[in-house]
Amino acid sequence: MTPAARLSAAIEVLDQYLSGTAAEKALTNWARRSRFAGSKDRAAVRDIVFDCLRKRGSYARLGLTGRGLVICHAAAKNTSVEEVSNLFSGEGHAPSLLVAEEKAALFPASPTESVEAVYNMPEWLGEELKTSVGADAEAIASGLTERAATFLRVNLSRGSLQNAIDLLAKDGVTAIPHDLAKTALEVVENPRKVAASTAYMSGLVELQDAASQSLCEGLPAANRMLDYCAGGGGKVLAYGDGNKAALFAHDAKPQRLRDLGPRAKRAGLKVQVLTTDACKTSAPFDLVLCDVPCSGSGAWRRSPEGKWALTHDAFADLLLVQQEILREAAPLVAPDGVLAFATCSVFKRENEDQIAKFCDKNDGWHCSYERRYSPLEGGDGFYIAYLTRPEPS
Template sequence: MTPAARIATAAELLDEILAGTAAEKVLTGWARRSRFAGSKDRAAVRDHVFDALRCMRSFAALGGAMTGRGLVIGMARSAGTDPETIFTGEGHGAAALSDAERSAGHAPESGAEAGDMPDWVWPHLTRALDEDAVTVAEVLRHRAPVYIRVNTSLTSAEDLTRELAAEGILTTPGPLAPTALEVTEGARRLTSTIAFGEGQFEMQDAASQAVCAAVPVQDGQSVLDYCAGGGGKTLALGARAKLHLTAHDVAPERMRDLPSRARRAGIDVHLAETEALAELAPFDVVLCDVPCSGSGAWRRAPEGKWRLTEERLAQLLGIQAQILDEAAALVAPKGVLAYATCSLFEAENTDQIDAFLTRTEGWQLETSRRLTPLEGGDGFFFACLRRI
């Protein structure tokens, strides 16, 4: 495919996404229908689509329309490229610009439009970040670095760096956690490496690794990952100490890959149904990596930025409070309740912890930390509460 044909395809796929279909579904459907597209074409189209999703408001402003075509015209203008050079109407490229398109578009207004945020989200960001809101929003408009977590129970960062380099994959030490490596070349091939097959690393954001490193665990403790999902944090905890590790999720199907991931990493994990937890309790440590807005990770999952609503956020706040209450009941005396979100909003972070401490006796806050994308990883919040 020519560069212009890839952009024309991205515009069509963006229209499907704007009509409500999930981006991954749209991209997979297109790849299946388009056998002529090679892996480089698929990667380029995907990158165009995700770039546009990250910057949807500002590109629509610049391009003059919230349509697939408006977005890619805005994308060209934002990059300082004259859209006439892309929209030539030749071959499989997009049709030439109309006079209306030539004159449409305006520079994005400062604030939510230039920051590529929904209007209702902007006060949440400014409350949490003050003047950093503008810089954080700007960072979220760009692709995320690729980080891996070294499985230090099997290898070291130095050895893994050498081993990956031998397979043509280049890494440098990442931020926030000694286990984090940033992949600077060859990221798309990571999961087909020998080192991956041997469990020497997992894909995990650097801030997520820092959160796992902050959970106080020691050899011999019983630890419950209450919202385990795919088990990224379960495995990171299991690599730090010899634990009696239990993983739970209200949607157990989300943990379906965890047994094979744990085997690869050389870590023992017991998967538990909700009904079994009372019998397995008490645990020395319970981690709640709760469902949240995902606002700290919007550069990785930009669709979430536009699909989140105030109603959904209110619903999430209720779920988070309920999880804290349920999980607290499973913690042993003097044990730890760890709470984490990949959100930047105070409502999901410090407000939740303050409200929990107000309504529940017998707990004290030991540590809390907020990470923003300005520190290199996703935005995260972590709080560690101890039963007294």
């Protein structure tokens, strides 16, 4: 496909997304209809679509349509009206010719200053971000419009960072250590080759964000660790690589745990899956991690659809669920144990405010540690807090 034909395809996909289809589904639908498209074309169309989702607020200056977004994307990637006009030539599979109004919007003299355009998120979330991170808000919002780096976690029980770097290189993947975690590698060349690489297939490396790795690395040592919201199990597996603890995993939606078995096997770890009732009968645990459902705002580079889909009601529901999970998990913690609360959110209302509310309502618990990971550190935005009960004196 020509670069112009890829733009036409992205317009088609974005129009389907804007009429209510999830972006991934719209991309799959397009790929099914377009058997002529090779893997490089599919990847290129995906990149255009995701860039438009990340920057939807500023790209919407020609209206919220697939064509409007893609025209602004093309303007951002080129430097002159002529270059963009050449792509929108109307010839072959290229999108139709630009009209005067579209040409005028390519390189506006004074860009729109609305919160939605500057922060590339709905206005209320831009305000939420300002309240949460103050002076860093604009830089964080801008960072969240960039494509996320690909990070790998090296399973240190399987080999060293250097072993992983060397083995990845044999499959054409270039990776370098990243400061956020001692297990973290950043893939700087050929991230799409990771999944088929020997290092990945053999369990030497796992895909995991660097801040997520750092958060797991910092968790206190325990004899019995329960990952209460385990999902795919990324955190319990990371914890298990560096600790000798007996590992347990739970999720309110057991189907979310389906990948955990094969992943644990690949990593050479044993993780016992518990139902909600079995968590109670197997308690106490000296470390319970609650990686709660959240807005995902720290990971909007990866999942930009989330910022446009989040509603006030859904956000309010998340705040309630987060408190409910802490209430459920607290009795599972041994008297001198740690209840760890984590989100991949940059919003204070999901982080510090939740911890303050829990400690306020639950006598004896206090926050003994907390750390914010800013997306400006390179990884996703995360928050972690440890809740403990001091020994009665």
